[in-house]
Amino acid sequence: MANSFRSSISILIITIFFIIVFFKLFFLQIVEGDKYKRISQNNFLREAIIPSPRGTIYDRNGLKISYSRPMVNLYLKNSSKANSLQLISKLKNNNISLSQINLDNIFDKINNSFLSQRILIKKDLSIEDIYIIDTKFSSYENIELISDYLRVYPHNEVGSHLVGHLTSNNKKDAIYGNLLSNRKGAVGIERDQDDELSGTVGAEYFFVDSRGDEVSFENLNYSYDEIEKGKDIHTTIDIELQKIIYKSLDKLNGAVMVTNVNSGEVLSIVSKPGFDPNLFSKPISSKRWKKIKDSPDKPFLNRAFLVSNPPGSIIKIVTAVAGLEEKKVSKDTTFYCPGSTKIGNREFRCWLRGGHGNVNVSKALVTSCDVYFYKLGLRLGINKFSEWLSKFGVGELHEDFPFKQRLGTIPSKNFINKYLDGNFYNGDLANVSIGQGYLTLNVLQAHKMISIIANNGEFVKFRLYKNQKIVKDKLLEIDEKNLQEIKKGLEGVVNDREGTGFQARVDNKVAGKTGTAQVISKDSKKYGYGKFKNHGWFTAYYPSDKPEIAITVFAEHGDSGGRAGGPIIKQIISYYKKNYMENDDQL
Numbered sequence: 067m068a069n070s071f072r073s074s075i076s077i078l079i080i081t082i083f084f085i086i087v088f089f090k091l092f093f094l095q096i097v098e099g100d101k102y103k104r105i106s107q108n109n110f111l112r113e114a115i116i117p118s119p120r121g122t123i124y125d126r127n128g129l130k131i132s133y134s135r136p137m138v139n140l141y142l143k144n145s146s147k148a149n150s151l152q153l154i155s156k157l158k159n160n161n162i163s164l165s166q167i168n169l170d171n172i173f174d175k176i177n178n179s180f181l182s183q184r185i186l187i188k189k190d191l192s193i194e195d196i197y198i199i200d201t202k203f204s205s206y207e208n209i210e211l212i213s214d215y216l217r218v219y220p221h222n223e224v225g226s227h228l229v230g231h232l233t234s235n236n237k238k239d240a241i242y243g244n245l246l247s248n249r250k251g252a253v254g255i256e257r258d259q260d261d262e263l264s265g266t267v268g269a270e271y272f273f274v275d276s277r278g279d280e281v282s283f284e285n286l287n288y289s290y291d292e293i294e295k296g297k298d299i300h301t302t303i304d305i306e307l308q309k310i311i312y313k314s315l316d317k318l319n320g321a322v323m324v325t326n327v328n329s330g331e332v333l334s335i336v337s338k339p340g341f342d343p344n345l346f347s348k349p350i351s352s353k354r355w356k357k358i359k360d361s362p363d364k365p366f367l368n369r370a371f372l373v374s375n376p377p378g379s380i381i382k383i384v385t386a387v388a389g390l391e392e393k394k395v396s397k398d399t400t401f402y403c404p405g406s407t408k409i410g411n412r413e414f415r416c417w418l419r420g421g422h423g424n425v426n427v428s429k430a431l432v433t434s435c436d437v438y439f440y441k442l443g444l445r446l447g448i449n450k451f452s453e454w455l456s457k458f459g460v461g462e463l464h465e466d467f468p469f470k471q472r473l474g475t476i477p478s479k480n481f482i483n484k485y486l487d488g489n490f491y492n493g494d495l496a497n498v499s500i501g502q503g504y505l506t507l508n509v510l511q512a513h514k515m516i517s518i519i520a521n522n523g524e525f526v527k528f529r530l531y532k533n534q535k536i537v538k539d540k541l542l543e544i545d546e547k548n549l550q551e552i553k554k555g556l557e558g559v560v561n562d563r564e565g566t567g568f569q570a571r572v573d574n575k576v577a578g579k580t581g582t583a584q585v586i587s588k589d590s591k592k593y594g595y596g597k598f599k600n601h602g603w604f605t606a607y608y609p610s611d612k613p614e615i616a617i618t619v620f621a622e623h624g625d626s627g628g629r630a631g632g633p634i635i636k637q638i639i640s641y642y643k644k645n646y647m648e649n650d651d652q653l
Contacts, residue, residue, distance in 0.1 A: 117247040118265030119215045121296030123229060123255055125305040126333075126532070132229050132256065132343075134215040134247065138196055140188040141210045153208060154187070160198050164188060189246070189348055190216060215247040217347035221305060223340030224312045227368040228303065230254020231343035246348055255530065258468030259299050266294035300532045302331035310641055311336045314634045319363060319622040320602075321370035321509045324638060327517050327607060327616050329536055330526035334638075341365040369620065374474035374506040378581030378627065379434045379566075380603045381455075381501035383519060383552065385442055386427050388454035390548040394445040397551040400424045403437035409492050414440055417582070431555025434566045434580065436500050443499025448490055451499065452478040457542055459514040459525075460507050467510070467528060474506040501581060512605050513618040516578070518542060519556070520607035520616055522549060553577060557610050569632025570606060572639045578606025578617075580627035599623040604631025608639050615642055 123132035140162075142150055158164060164187065188195070196211065203209050217232050219225070232249035250264070251257035311322045315338045324334040341358055358365060367373065389395045405421035406413045416422065416436040422429075430438035443451060455461065461476040475481060477498055482490045486504075497503030510528075518525050523542035556577040559567040566580045581603030602624030607613040617635050624630025 116293050117214050117245050118267050118293040119295050121263040121298045123299045125303045129305050131305050135218050137190045137214055137216045139214050142185045142187050214245050219343040222342050224309050226340035226343050227337040228335045230256035231346040263296040265296040304333045308334045314637045318624050320620045323509055323513045323618045325616050327520045327613050330529045332528055332530050335370050337369045339363045339365045370509040371469045371471045374472045374508050376583040377501040377507050378583035378603050380579045380581035380605050382439050384458050385439050385499050389442045400426045401438045401441045403435050407437045409496050414496050428551050428555035432558035432562050433564050439499045440496040443495050448495050452476050460511050464510050477504040509620050516605040517616045520613035566628045570635040575609035577610040580604050582626045599625050602627040602630035
């Protein structure tokens with residue numbers, strides 16, 4: 067009985083299944099047959115991509131520093147070479163202007179016998195262009211008007227290295243046909259936050275006939291995938307300060323960095339010369355690209371992170387701290403500077419030919435006395451000195467910072483053995499003690515050094531985005547008395563009568579250190595001329611009694627740190643006082 071019952075149930079289920087299939091086939095072939103017959107005859111399904119806007123990048127005050135603007139572009143698709151040339155000719159005859167550069171680019175791409183990928187004919191059409199194409203070319207299936215988004219950088223070269231630019235996305239271009247909104251971040255914040263900034267394209271299917279005209283069928287809807295706008299990014303950058311700094315560099319090339327020492331927020335990172343990132347939001351000719359790339363000013367070079375140079379006298383901060391902490395000198399120890407000192411068989415000169423007389427550590431910082439630091443470096447020895455350079459972050463990667471970095475060199479024991487065959491002499495040590503010779507660093511590392519001093523040995527990691535957490539690290543345990551002696555010297559650099567940084571003086575509350583890095587030996591006849599001018603450094607913090615910001619200036623061939631960097635620092639502090647202190651606006 068049980069087996070008979072189960073057999074009956076199975077037969078019933080199978081019978082019901084076939085009845086459902088039969089009625090479904092009847093409905094499709096008999097009831098809806100005419101409609102699907104019309105669909106199958108000379109019609110096909112087309113996919114339409116709906117571009118999505120990239121997220122906006124804002125400065126700390128809500129000003130846009132990168133955003134996407136809607137636009138309409140003209141594309142050519144699914145066309146033979148002959149037909150493509152014919153269509154282009156018709157477009158021109160109907161007053162659709164096409165530049166010769168665009169035409170040359172188009173002809174390069176249509177060497178293939180048939181085009182399956184969209185080719186951009188003209189970008190950012192005017193209202194007049196759209197009207198002409200819509201009225202006179204609507205029946206051409208090979209011509210498409212597509213909404214798109216153009217990346218816009220309203221401040222041009224001012225933030226080019228920091229914000230970055232876009233590059234073509236070959237993977238998506240192969241599918242969607244060179245939509246400008248598909249471009250990816252190439253460098254800077256655009257690259258670092260590319261996953262957040264990139265939106266999700268939408269798409270829909272629709273039927274077209276053999277002429278490319280859309281065919282409508284009742285109860286058929288092939289829409290899918292809503293577009294999703296990219297996320298906005300809020301940075302800590304003050305774009306107005308960025309513009310002031312870029313302008314203040316005037317004819318100088320170089321880099322400037324400004325941060326809040328208590329929060330680590332980056333207010334500005336300027337590298338000059340810059341480039342116009344708007345050029346990379348759309349196709350750029352190889353000729354124009356090569357012209358920019360081969361420029362002798364190297365506008366693509368980020369001088370804040372990818373240039374490593376001798377630091378000159380700003381490194382005397384580290385030499386002084388190391389000497390005091392290692393008890394090689396005290397605050398009262400003096401060395402006599404007659405204008406030079408003999409090391410081995412060579413005379414090592416001070417920058418002041420007449421000498422500085424008897425100087426202690428704070429006075430040596432104020433006057434930037436080379437002889438004092440030659441002698442202090444020899445007392446320290448290269449191993450101890452290299453250890454202290456590492457403690458200040460010289461020669462090390464700054465993690466969690468979205469830029470490639472050239473780390474520079476520290477003449478450590480490993481470096482000496484690997485590159486100098488173990489040969490390192492007292493003259494070499496004297497040179498690195500004043501920031502010359504085998505010692506190099508970048509702006510980021512110099513800025514970390516002054517930030518540690520301003521924060522009494524504590525380092526707050528630099529951060530570019532408002533949603534990043536404040537991370538503090540007690541890097542150095544510096545004796546309070548020693549630290550105060552260093553700070554006394556740094557205040558004197560700007561405010562004392564003999565100070566080398568007097569051109570940065572604002573209100574007796576600026577503290578810092580100037581530096582001059584030799585490009586060529588002083589013994590050369592070419593020294594100090596043209597491309598052989600010294601590089602200038604100036605690193606500072608403000609206000610000296612309760613530091614809030616740190617500033618580092620690197621002026622390429624700026625002759626001296628005081629002359630090149632002092633006026634720039636003065637402008638930065640004046641802006642900061644007006645916008646962050648006098649109005650009680652806190653970071």
